[in-house]
Amino acid sequence: MTQVGEGQEADESAPPIMTFGAPTAGDVLADRYELVEHINNDSAGRLVWRGVDVVLRRPVAVVLRYPGGDSAIEMLQAAVAASRVIHPNLVGVYDAIDEGERAYVVREWVDGQSLRELVAAGALDPGRATAVGNAVASALAAVHATGMVHGNVHPGTIMISDDGRVVLADARTDGADSQASDIRAVGGVLYFALTGHWPHAEVPLHGATAGHGRAATPDAVRDPEGVLAAPRQVRAGIPAYLDDLTMDLLDATLAPPPSDVLAAELARLDVPADEHYLDSNGPLRFTAETGDEPSPLAVAGGRKVAIGIASILAVALVGLLIGISVLSGGGDGEQNPATAAVPTPSATAGDEPPPAATVGELKISAAKIVDPDSRDRVEVRNAEKVYDGSLEEGWATQTYHGHPNFGNFKRGMGIWLDLGEPRNVTSLQVKLSARGASALLYTGTNEHPSSDAGDEALYEEYQKNPIGPAKEDADTTMTFDAFDADTEYQYLLFWLTELPPSDGGYKVGVQEITVEGS
The missing domain is CATH 1.10.510.10 (Transferase(Phosphotransferase) domain 1)
Known part of the structure; x- marks a missing residue:
């Protein structure tokens, strides 16, 4: 069976790969990865093995090259970089080890x-x-x-x-x-x-x-x-x-x-x-236009079609306004009929002011856990439970020991919220499982992927934009209400900085988050 890694190109400037002393079935690397079957050699001459992680009891692919050291730097750097991105369409990378005489990368085994x-x-x-x-x-x-x-x-x-x-x-x-x-x-x-x-x-x-x-x-x-x-x-x-x-x-x-x-x-x-959806809809077409930046979003037919449609709609709108003017008997024959039909922005006597926007609960369309200092990303689940309308279930941190600041090795953890579109927000309320937590509220303008690197980028952007002061040693209900009335918000980050005592350590649960605005 061909396994991942079989398509890597070799660099002709790289030192030749030696296979002297190559392992045999049954060998255990790093006291953890047992080699089961040699699958093939990839195009760079590296050995691809099917193995077993004897600690977690799961199949793995092991890609070895001889020698290690300086000649394996590119392979190991690529593996470390890939391990930081978690996505269902990317092969998971579990380990990268350099032993000098050889180096190897351990990653997900794909049956296929x-x-x-x-x-x-x-x-x-x-x-x-x-x-x-x-x-x-x-x-x-x-x-x-x-x-x-x-x-x-x-x-x-x-x-x-x-x-x-x-x-x-x-x-x-x-x-x-x-x-x-x-x-x-x-x-x-x-x-x-x-x-x-x-x-x-x-x-x-x-x-x-x-x-x-x-x-x-x-x-x-x-x-x-x-x-x-x-x-x-x-x-x-x-x-x-x-x-x-x-x-x-x-x-x-x-x-x-x-x-x-x-x-x-x-x-x-x-x-x-x-x-039959595909039969009537064309794909993106990419056009380079004279004097403009290339536009990757010009939909089949290009900008000229869009401009033509806009012109037709504009003409139709003018015609509609003229018709309304004629039917209502308004307008002076000496006036331009198009401008006569357009109401002026000034209010006339007896006009009532527009009704004030109604303040109420805003819908949260998505949420995710942000954990840039994660060791294993086991705490990034169950974000959807913080806005499901129930206080019975929520999201909780693990129990940390030694210090309320997440064991003194994390800057914190947070819950990112997406309101679906920019909204005027008046308050955000968080229901916690225990009193004594401290937290901040941030905002930002960009989404970021759910990964160590994505969470780091999100935190670095959002922590520059706090909404009001921190809430310290708070009760079980934490309310943030220092929103700017002239600003619209779509993305918010509730960021925990300290945890209350719990079960001999420090832990808190976020049972429900609600947002109010207009």
Whole structure:
């Protein structure tokens, strides 16, 4: 079975990898990872093994290279960076160890096959190809949100598990790629899934072993001038919108969209075929316009269509206002009929002022736990229970010992709230399980992914924008009401800084959060 890691490219400038003294089945690495079966060697010459974590009793993939030391720095750095991003479409990285004579990375074992192997049995139908592209783009969006680059997206590093999950593996950090090249690679993945040909195969591969990685995929069909044939020219039955999207992503003259925008677009297209949704909706088209920044969000037909529609609506609105004026008998024949029909902003005698906005409870549309100093992220669950309308269940911290400041090794923990849209807020109330906690309330303007790096970025942004003073040694109800009446808020961060005593340590539960405003 091919396993993750089989598609890594080798750098021809790197020292040769030695396999002398390679391990055998039954060996235990770091007193924890037992090697069970040698799966293959990847295109960089590294050994890929199926193993077992004897502590947690779970299967793992172990990728070893000889020697370790300086020659393994890139591999280990990439593994450490990848371990900070947690996403269902990314292979989880568990450990990275350098023993000098060898180095190895331990990560999630995926029962399945690579996209390269899957397509070898036949190109995918448009729906499955779109689903694969959506999963890869979503994984890249999580990576890019941290400021990192994957740098190794191709059919050999995309795994499809036996239960249908699509995961991306084998990131690298050599600095040779960019987020834009990651996104263009999604175009290559779509092209390959639809046709069985890799459109970038003409790029030289250094050190690639036959049968693995990009070198194992056949080159795309090209005309005598080397121009790439569109997927619909290679295979019948590919919808025009998917053909256009794929070719736009591969076109180096067009600026690609951000990865999260591409993921959202592919998610929109990834719907059941029996809904016929795909037949009537085109994808994103990317156009470069003279004198303007490239616009990745110009929907099929471009800005000219949008401007034309806006003009038609404007004419229709003027016509409607003229009609209202004529029917009501208002206006002077000497006046411009369009301006005569538009009411003036000044109030006339007898007019009542508009009713004041009603203050009430605002709906919380989403919440998540923010824990930038997490060791294992076991406390980031159950955020939805803090706004479910029930005091019976909520979210609680673990019990910390030694100091009320989370054992004196965390800056705090928080609950991020999304109100769905900017709103005028008058107060936020938090119901706690015990008295004695201290907390702050922050606001920000950006969403961030739920990961160590994402939580760090969120905290760094939001802690610069406190709403009122801290609440210290508070009662079981904590109320924040120092909101600016002239400011609208969508994202809020309730941030715990100290915990009350509980069960011989320090712990608190957040039973319910409510927000009021207009």
